[in-house]
Structures are given as structure tokens and as C-alpha cells.
Amino acid sequence: PRTARIAVIAGDGIGTEVIPAGIDVMHRAAGMDGCTLEFTEFPWGCEYYQRTGTMMSADALDILSDFDAIYLGAVGAPGVPDHVSVWELILPIRQRFDQYVNLRPMRLLQGVPGPLAGRSPADIDMVCIRENSEGEYSGLGGRMHRGTKHEVAEQTGLFTWRGIDRIARYAFELAQRRPRKLLASATKSNALQHSMVLWDEVVESVAADYTDVTCRKYHVDALAARMVTHPQTIDVIVSSNLFGDILTDLGAAISGSLGVAPGANINPERTHPSMFEPIHGSAPDIAGKGIANPIASIWAGALLLDHLGMTAAHDRMVRAIERVVGEGGPRTPDLGGTANTRDVAAAVTDALS
Numbered sequence: 001p002r003t004a005r006i007a008v009i010a011g012d013g014i015g016t017e018v019i020p021a022g023i024d025v026m027h028r029a030a031g032m033d034g035c036t037l038e039f040t041e042f043p044w045g046c047e048y049y050q051r052t053g054t055m056m057s058a059d060a061l062d063i064l065s066d067f068d069a070i071y072l073g074a075v076g077a078p079g080v081p082d083h084v085s086v087w088e089l090i091l092p093i094r095q096r097f098d099q100y101v102n103l104r105p106m107r108l109l110q111g112v113p114g115p116l117a118g119r120s121p122a123d124i125d126m127v128c129i130r131e132n133s134e135g136e137y138s139g140l141g142g143r144m145h146r147g148t149k150h151e152v153a154e155q156t157g158l159f160t161w162r163g164i165d166r167i168a169r170y171a172f173e174l175a176q177r178r179p180r181k182l183l184a185s186a187t188k189s190n191a192l193q194h195s196m197v198l199w200d201e202v203v204e205s206v207a208a209d210y211t212d213v214t215c216r217k218y219h220v221d222a223l224a225a226r227m228v229t230h231p232q233t234i235d236v237i238v239s240s241n242l243f244g245d246i247l248t249d250l251g252a253a254i255s256g257s258l259g260v261a262p263g264a265n266i267n268p269e270r271t272h273p274s275m276f277e278p279i280h281g282s283a284p285d286i287a288g289k290g291i292a293n294p295i296a297s298i299w300a301g302a303l304l305l306d307h308l309g310m311t312a313a314h315d316r317m318v319r320a321i322e323r324v325v326g327e328g329g330p331r332t333p334d335l336g337g338t339a340n341t342r343d344v345a346a347a348v349t350d351a352l353s
């Protein structure tokens with residue numbers, strides 16, 4: 001039994017609806033082992049930005065550094081440019097805390113009506129290990145002759161040997177622990193002859209240390225197609241920042257809904273807090289209606305507890321999700337049901353055992 005301190009940034013839109021649901025389930029799941037969770041909520045996000053001109057307070061990163069983990073909903077609101085919400089909140093947290101692994105499970109849960117005909121949960125069970133600290137989201141670049149017809153924009157991807165080596169090792173180690181021991185490296189070295197050729201070379205050199213893992217490289221476009229046509233052949237994926245961003249929304253879609261897909265931003269060395277979030281955004285189209293699917297956030301909360309060593313609570317939460325989804329429990333409209341966020345959260349809490 002132990003106590004963990006968790007910083008909560010529910011953020012905007014449906015973030016403020018699904019995060020309270022996740023907190024309820026986490027409290028109950030951890031409490032069943034005598035563990036106590038202390039949640040501290042921070043009001044950062046687009047509303048805060050509209051009031052103050054910044055997405056977070058100036059000392060936000062120092063404040064967050066004292067917590068055991070961070071639980072994030074989503075940020076983004078009409079009226080605030082998306083690059084502001086991303087670059088002033090999510091990316092600073094990922095970068096300051098060196099959360100260089102973005103781990104995203106993509107599983108078709110029993111009972112979920114996925115969009116791929118004839119596919120069962122045995123066919124769709126993948127994890128993407130997305131590089132989360134550099135690559136295409138380095139922030140480097142600029143615009144010239146702004147606002148004229150001579151305007152030029154340059155966006156630079158930054159790939160380092162060390163950055164690729166550490167993400168590849170994390171992915172190989174995960175693949176090694178899974179029964180199929182397969183790793184798909186997402187590349188595009190045919191067209192990106194600098195960054196992705198380095199990517200391929202480093203992944204190949206790391207592969208030599210993990211000879212029990214079968215590693216294959218796929219061009220990212222072909223891999224996207226393969227995830228739809230032959231999902232059963234994919235186990236662990238290792239990818240750059242942009243490629244993983246795209247592949248994991250695709251993975252969420254073939255798992256039934258963005259509303260079920262969790263993500264973990266991990267600092268494997270544990271020198272800084274890690275951050276756990278649903279991979280979806282603030283969904284302004286359904287915000288305020290109370291019908292957002294809380295499963296992605298509940299599952300992200302389970303990953304958070306697992307990271308803190310509360311493995312039993314993690315397993316209990318995932319089993320409860322599987323039970324509610326698989327045994328005809330309440331479902332939100334994205335999964336074809338008519339239930340609301342609270343109904344689903346309450347059903348998952350009741351199914352904890």
C-alpha cells in the first residue's frame with residue numbers, strides 16, 4: 001500500500017468530461033489494494049489562455065516536476081490556434097520531462113464493432129512506440145516573406161543517433177516481452193534520404209543486440225495500408241514522431257474508435273514524471289453533451305498506475321473495461337450505443353474486481 005501524487009490537467013472540451021470519469025475509476029481501483037491517490041487539478045488550457053495569454057502558469061513545469069505522474073485530458077478550443085495549445089502545453093511537458101517514449105496500445109476489444117470486416121480481437125493487437133522528443137516535431141524552421149505570394153515555409157526534422165537508438169531499444173525490449181516478438185520499423189528512406197536513412201541504420205544496428213526479435217522495416221505508407229489489410233501481422237511498431245502520430249489514429253480507428261485509445265508519454269529513466277492521456281483531442285463537435293467515451297481516459301489511467309508500480313490496479317481496470325465492453329454494458333454513441341460518459345464510467349467502476 002502506498003500513496004501517489006498525481007497532477008491533473010483536464011484541459012478543454014471533452015477533456016473536462018472524461019478525466020473526472022478516469023479519476024473515479026482510478027481511486028476505486030487503487031483503493032482496493034489499500035493504495036491512496038492524491039489528485040491535484042490545474043486549470044491550464046485554452047480557457048486559461050484566453051484569460052491570461054498563456055496556456056499554463058509560468059512556473060507550471062516546476063510545479064509538475066514534483067508529482068509522481070501527470071494525467072492529461074486534451075487541449076484545443078475553437079478560437080485558439082492549435083499550434084498554440086500544442087506548443088505551449090503538450091510539447092513543453094513532453095520535452096522538459098524527457099518523455100521520449102510515446103507508447104500507444106491499439107487493441108480491438110472483444111465486443112467492439114470495429115470497421116474492418118471479419119476481424120477479431122486476435123487480429124488487432126499492436127503497440128506503437130512513437131519517438132516523442134525530436135524528429136518532425138522539433139519545432140525548427142521558419143517563415144519568410146510572410147503574408148506575400150513569395151512566402152516560403154521551412155519545417156525541419158531533427159533526428160539524432162542518440163534519439164533513434166534509445167527509442168529503438170525501448171521498442172525491441174517491449175517486443176522481446178511479447179509472445180510474437182515482432183517489430184515493424186516505420187520508415188520512408190526511399191524519399192527522405194537523410195533522416196530516414198539514419199533511422200534505418202540505427203534501427204539495424206540496435207537489432208543486432210536483440211536477435212530473438214524479428215524486425216522488418218516498412219515504408220510508412222505501405223505500413224498504413226498493411227494495418228488495414230493484414231493487421232494480424234503487426235505486433236510492435238517503432239516510429240518517428242509524425243509517423244507515429246498518424247499511424248496511431250489509424251490504429252485507434254481500426255480498434256473501433258478514437259474514444260478507446262490510450263497513450264503514455266514515458267520518461268523511462270524515471271528522473272521526471274511521465275504523462276498519461278487519451279490520444280484523442282478535445283472533440284469540440286461533441287463537447288458539453290456528456291457523451292464522450294471515457295474508456296481511453298480510464299485505460300490511460302490504468303497505464304499511469306502500472307507505471308507507478310500499481311500493477312494489480314492496472315490489471316483490474318483493464319479487465320473491468322473488457323468486461324463492460326465485451327458483455328453488453330453501456331456504450332457511448334461512438335461505439336454504436338446510447339449511453340453517456342457517466343453511465344460507462346459507473347459501469348466500469350462496478351465491474352472492478
Ligand code: NAD
Pocket residue numbers: 014018073074075076077078082085090258259260277279280281282283284285286291292293294296332334
Ligand atoms: P479529436 O480527437 O478531438 O476528434 C476527432 C473525432 O473523434 C471527432 O469527431 C470526435 O467527436 C471524435 N472523438 C474523439 N474523442 C472521442 C471520445 N472520447 N468519444 C467519442 N468520440 C470522440 O480531433 P480533432 O477534431 O482533430 O481536434 C479537436 C481539437 O483537439 C483540436 O483543437 C486539436 O488541436 C486538439 N487535439 C488535442 C490533442 C491533445 O490534447 N493531446 C490531441 C489531438 C487533437
Ligand code: MN
Pocket residue numbers: 245249279
Ligand atoms: Mn495526434
